[in-house]
Structures are given as structure tokens and as C-alpha cells.
């Protein structure tokens with residue numbers, strides 16, 4: 001799980017403050033760069049387990065969905081000198097970090113006392129974000145990335161609600177052929193039975209990817225027919241009538257023999 005430095009994945013209100021801060025840093029000739037912006041809940045969990053259930057030193061006190069990074073309203077700024085990241089805050093460099101925090105304060109960005117590079121949006125609480133009370137004016141770049149993070153998360157704690165402002169596809173014209181009619185032939189290929197193995201249920205989507213609309217959620221243990229594969233996704237038939245009802249991620253479908 002790699003670091004995400006994409007500005008597009010930051011909430012636009014926070015993104016704007018970060019852009020202004022980066023300009024100020026450049027003007028002041030302070031060599032800070034964004035080391036990490038948005039962070040997936042999976043990556044947060046991985047970092048959290050370090051020094052707990054996994055080897056290594058503890059690097060964070062926040063579990064999945066408990067860091068502002070999961071909501072695109074936090075970023076870590078680290079020194080980048082001669083092509084290398086540096087967390088050095090000794091000697092002269094101590095002043096650079098102080099300067100970073102001073103310039104961040106001007107943009108109403110809040111540091112954490114125990115984590116030098118971390119800056120987050122001021123005036124918003126984690127609990128608000130966790131119940132889906134997101135900052136206003138989120139754009140599609142931010143919202144779609146949040147949607148992806150939310151739909152890819154199956155474990156506990158439960159993912160927060162989806163943000164509003166997600167793009168909506170225009171409906172098909174009335175004369176468009178139905179998806180089912182075009183898919184009948186696939187039923188002849190290799191319809192096989194499978195069972196849902198996802199404790200919290202498995203999403204059935206309109207297409208093979210998390211960007212497609214959720215049609216329904218299949219319950220754990222439910223038996224379905226798989227008509228075909230599209231990458232990591234299975235074409236699912238719920239009734240066994242050879243018609244495609246949607247797509248689910250194959251990793252949560254256990255093939256049943258016989």
C-alpha cells in the first residue's frame with residue numbers, strides 16, 4: 001500500500017490551503033514537500049498494526065478511519081533535500097520545522113504536537129467526519145476517491161457514509177437494448193454456483209468496478225450463479241435464469257462444486 005501524494009484526493013477547501021502553504025514555503029526557500037496526503041483505511045490499519053500485532057516501532061496512534069488522512073483533510077510535510085526525505089529537526093533545521101508550523105498557522109492548518117510533519121484542517125472534529133458530516137464544497141475528485149475508499153473497506157470499524165456530490169450517470173435512452181438481452185449468451189459458457197463469504201455482506205454493482213452504482217448487498221452465505229469473469233469481478237446471476245444481475249468482487253465469492 002503506497003503513499004498517496006495526489007492533490008486531487010484532498011478536500012478542495014483543505015487542498016487550497018495546502019497549495020497556498022506550498023507557495024509560501026517556496027518563497028521562504030524551505031524545502032518541504034508533501035510526503036503523504038490521503039491515506040486509505042487499509043494503509044492506516046497497516047501502519048497502526050506496526051508495533052502492535054506486527055513487528056516494528058509504533059508509528060501512529062490512529063486505527064483505520066481514525067485519522068484525518070482518511071478524509072482528505074490532512075497532509076504530512078517532510079523535508080526533501082538532495083533527492084532524499086529527511087525528518088531531521090536538529091540544529092539549524094529545527095527552525096525550518098518551526099517556520100513550517102508558523103506558515104501553516106497562517107493558512108489555518110493545525111499541527112499535532114506528537115507528529116512533526118502532520119498538518120490538518122482546523123475547525124473540524126474526527127467524530128464529525130466519521131458520521132459523514134463532511135466539510136462543504138467537496139468536489140468530484142475528492143468525493144469519488146472517498147467513495148472508492150468507503151466501498152473497498154469491508155472490516156471494522158464500519159466505513160463512514162458516502163459523501164454527497166458524487167457524479168450521476170445520465171440514464172440510457174429509451175431505445176437502448178437492455179443489458180440482460182445482450183448477456184444471455186454468456187449463460188451458456190460456464191454458469192457455476194458460488195457462495196458469498198463476506199461477513200458484512202457483498203456489494204452487487206452495475207458494472208465490474210467500484211465506480212459503478214451499488215445495486216444491492218448480498219448477504220453472507222447467499223448462493224448465487226457466476227456467469228463469467230471481468231478482471232477481478234464476477235458476473236453474478238441471482239435467480240439462476242442465465243441473466244446478469246450485476247457484478248461482485250470475486251475475492252468474496254467461494255466457488256461451490258456440484
Ligand SMILES: [Zn+2]
Nearest residue numbers: 074075076118
Ligand atoms: Zn499525518
